[in-house]
Amino acid sequence: MLDDVYTRPLKDLRISLTDRCNFRCTYCMPFDEYEWIDKKEILTFEEITRLAGLFVQLGVDKIRLTGGEPLLRKDLEKLISKLSSLNGLEDLCLTTNGSLLAEKVSALKSAGLRRINVSLDTLNAEKFARIRRRGDLAKVLEGLFAAKRCGLRPIKINVVVERGNNEDDIIDLVEFSRKNGFALRFIEYMDVGNSNNWTSEKLVSKKEILDIIDARYPLREVGRDKGSAPSMDYDFIDGRGEIGVIASVTEPFCSTCTRARLTADGKLVTCLFSATGYDLKALLRNGATDDKIIEIVSAIWQKRTDGYSDERLEAMNSGRGYRAKDHKKIEMITLGG
Ligand SMILES: C[S@@+](CC[C@H](N)C(=O)[O-])C[C@H]1O[C@@H](n2cnc3c(N)ncnc32)[C@H](O)[C@@H]1O
Numbered sequence: 001m002l003d004d005v006y007t008r009p010l011k012d013l014r015i016s017l018t019d020r021c022n023f024r025c026t027y028c029m030p031f032d033e034y035e036w037i038d039k040k041e042i043l044t045f046e047e048i049t050r051l052a053g054l055f056v057q058l059g060v061d062k063i064r065l066t067g068g069e070p071l072l073r074k075d076l077e078k079l080i081s082k083l084s085s086l087n088g089l090e091d092l093c094l095t096t097n098g099s100l101l102a103e104k105v106s107a108l109k110s111a112g113l114r115r116i117n118v119s120l121d122t123l124n125a126e127k128f129a130r131i132r133r134r135g136d137l138a139k140v141l142e143g144l145f146a147a148k149r150c151g152l153r154p155i156k157i158n159v160v161v162e163r164g165n166n167e168d169d170i171i172d173l174v175e176f177s178r179k180n181g182f183a184l185r186f187i188e189y190m191d192v193g194n195s196n197n198w199t200s201e202k203l204v205s206k207k208e209i210l211d212i213i214d215a216r217y218p219l220r221e222v223g224r225d226k227g228s229a230p231s232m233d234y235d236f237i238d239g240r241g242e243i244g245v246i247a248s249v250t251e252p253f254c255s256t257c258t259r260a261r262l263t264a265d266g267k268l269v270t271c272l273f274s275a276t277g278y279d280l281k282a283l284l285r286n287g288a289t290d291d292k293i294i295e296i297v298s299a300i301w302q303k304r305t306d307g308y309s310d311e312r313l314e315a316m317n318s319g320r321g322y323r324a325k326d327h328k329k330i331e332m333i334t335l336g337g
């Protein structure tokens with residue numbers, strides 16, 4: 001196992017397949033246009049597969065494909081097929097906004113995808129339009145049910161809770177998920193990227209989210225999957241389903257973080273809140289051997305000391321306070337949420 005400075009092993013890899021997205025969610029892409037990564041700088045499927053194989057050799061057993069919107073990558077099933085046959089990879093999953101899922105899920109399942117996360121913050125069409133600013137709720141719901149019919153399990157719904165936006169949708173989403181057999185993952189609103197105007201006032205804490213749900217549908221804490229997953233999981237006491245809460249702001253899990261990220265243009269990033277990454281694509285395209293890439297990735301991981309969310313909480317609790325704008329970060333669409 002490859003450990004960092006704080007003995008956190010490298011176990012997970014999140015790969016951003018593209019920085020493009022067909023939505024413009026207020027919490028992620030508040031602007032209409034961005035400076036997009038040049039198409040020729042985006043990693044090819046062959047390059048992604050080669051790097052993924054090397055990360056698996058280093059101990060990664062779980063890969064999540066994300067973005068931007070990963071389903072915008074043409075022929076995505078070809079990549080799924082290559083990755084799902086990597087020896088040593090135990091878990092391959094995908095996070096999507098669901099807009100193109102209905103038409104693509106069957107090919108993804110046949111290529112080897114077993115499970116999926118679909119982002120959905122409200123069941124109210126008007127609110128959906130306000131929060132996600134493009135796309136259409138009906139298409140996302142169609143995608144969710146198509147995934148269910150195809151047999152993907154589990155299907156998790158990711159909900160970003162932002163005060164004033166959708167805290168009053170929590171119970172609707174719980175009831176919808178319990179009825180239809182979906183698992184829910186509530187995510188505390190985070191100061192990802194540089195433009196979403198995050199403030200702590202917009203945060204709905206894990207405690208608040210749990211209190212709202214527990215008052216109606218009592219919960220029992222289960223814990224974190226493998227002890228290191230971002231989500232703290234809960235079962236409903238009546239046995240009808242489960243939820244999880246990712247509390248990166250109020251209960252950071254930096255001390256157990258085993259995740260590396262690969263940006264759409266091939267940079268290795270060791271924290272969701274990093275300002276820079278290491279250009280692995282340059283190595284690939286300059287003919288580096290597998291051994292050389294493994295040596296460099298190992299050296300980067302062994303020096304890793306990231307703990308951004310711990311530091312944020314400490315600043316928030318101190319007299320100094322915390323201003324998201326003072327910290328320049330890579331955009332979430334580039335490094336993969
Ligand atoms: C960046 S998206 C990429 C995948 C895909 N486009 C989607 O929306 O599912 C990955 C996840 O990050 C979440 N996310 C985006 N901005 C966030 C923020 N400011 N705070 C918390 N979660 C966020 C999204 O809701 C989504 O579940």
Ligand code: SF4
Nearest residue numbers: 021023025028068097
């Ligand atoms: S959260 Fe996903 S769907 Fe929304 S803008 Fe970001 S990448 Fe696109």
